[in-house]
Amino acid sequence: MASITSAINTEKWGKETEKHFGAIYDGVWDRDMYVDDIPWENGRFRELLENYSKIPPSEVEAEISRIRDKAWNVAKYPCIGFFAYLRLNEFDDSEPEMHKAVERLKAPGSKDAFLEIGGFICHTIRWLTYIGVDSERLYGTDLHDEFLELGYKQFRDRSTSKATFVAGDILLPDEEYAASPLAQTFNGKMSVIHASNFFHLFSWESQLVICERIVRFFKPGLGAAGDPAVLFGYHRCSDSPGETDKFRIYLHSEATFQSLWDEVGKRTATSWKVTMEPLPIPILTSHVFGREAKAMRYVVRQVVVG
Numbered sequence: 001m002a003s004i005t006s007a008i009n010t011e012k013w014g015k016e017t018e019k020h021f022g023a024i025y026d027g028v029w030d031r032d033m034y035v036d037d038i039p040w041e042n043g044r045f046r047e048l049l050e051n052y053s054k055i056p057p058s059e060v061e062a063e064i065s066r067i068r069d070k071a072w073n074v075a076k077y078p079c080i081g082f083f084a085y086l087r088l089n090e091f092d093d094s095e096p097e098m099h100k101a102v103e104r105l106k107a108p109g110s111k112d113a114f115l116e117i118g119g120f121i122c123h124t125i126r127w128l129t130y131i132g133v134d135s136e137r138l139y140g141t142d143l144h145d146e147f148l149e150l151g152y153k154q155f156r157d158r159s160t161s162k163a164t165f166v167a168g169d170i171l172l173p174d175e176e177y178a179a180s181p182l183a184q185t186f187n188g189k190m191s192v193i194h195a196s197n198f199f200h201l202f203s204w205e206s207q208l209v210i211c212e213r214i215v216r217f218f219k220p221g222l223g224a225a226g227d228p229a230v231l232f233g234y235h236r237c238s239d240s241p242g243e244t245d246k247f248r249i250y251l252h253s254e255a256t257f258q259s260l261w262d263e264v265g266k267r268t269a270t271s272w273k274v275t276m277e278p279l280p281i282p283i284l285t286s287h288v289f290g291r292e293a294k295a296m297r298y299v300v301r302q303v304v305v306g
């Protein structure tokens with residue numbers, strides 16, 4: 001078997017790194033990261049498929065598994081193999097930031113726009129639409145256009161949704177990135193951005209690039225009169241922050257995530273306040289993240305002075 005250190009792509013995450021998902025572990029990955037049956041309570045996702053997508057109740061589970069298996073063949077992320085996305089726990093009563101975002105998006109006359117980064121099949125966008133947010137102000141993106149296509153298939157809303165879905169690599173080299181649909185569609189437009197199970201995929205350097213690009217996604221001038229720019233979600237963190245040994249990914253503490261955002265602030269002439277707290281959900285036992293990893297939710301809010 002190839003040694004882990006020589007096999008991994010140390011430059012960045014993305015399609016190149018994904019090739020190593022299965023390869024490194026020679027079948028162990030599939031055994032550890034893929035379950036046949038849905039292990040979670042998934043009432044919210046079922047409600048969405050029955051009421052929004054109009055899928056007959058008796059067909060819901062088979063449809064979920066059919067789409068999940070197609071997604072797994074595109075890229076073997078643990079959250080896909082484990083059906084973690086079915087929980088839609090971003091919308092639990094215990095998630096104040098999402099509730100604030102929904103209030104903001106549904107306020108009469110709201111011009112706020114919401115972007116889901118690393119959205120996979122963009123299930124969050126569909127739930128927001130289902131609960132009454134104007135889908136014209138909802139945006140989703142992922143590295144894989146296959147995932148965005150599978151989203152249309154899972155939710156059966158290609159002809160009804162007004163949300164904008166754009167596939168692309170958020171880590172393209174500068175020049176290519178500036179001309180890419182991501183920069184062209186999102187720059188200067190967003191007020192609320194959500195990214196879960198995303199930052200923990202990348203090295204410190206890659207996270208810096210991503211965060212700088214996220215800052216450019218926000219509308220200029222937010223926070224002067226109304227609500228500030230906000231980015232939130234959850235990710236794997238560690239009490240011993242740093243890069244894990246298997247993949248070159250940086251797991252944060254609150255202090256290191258704040259340092260990252262301080263650096264982003266310097267580079268973009270902006271200022272950001274990070275808060276982070278434990279997320280009370282069971283963690284996937286994935287060897288990618290190491291034993292120290294724990295799930296935390298984070299909020300990064302723009303600080304506007306004066």
Ligand SMILES: C[S@@+](CC[C@H](N)C(=O)[O-])C[C@H]1O[C@@H](n2cnc3c(N)ncnc32)[C@H](O)[C@@H]1O
Nearest residue numbers: 014077085118119120142143169170171196197
């Ligand atoms: C672990 S999944 C998380 C999915 C979803 N946010 C959730 O919490 O269920 C990470 C997602 O990030 C996307 N991704 C990975 N590298 C990326 C990149 N360089 N640019 C854009 N998206 C990327 C993957 O395709 C994948 O769908």
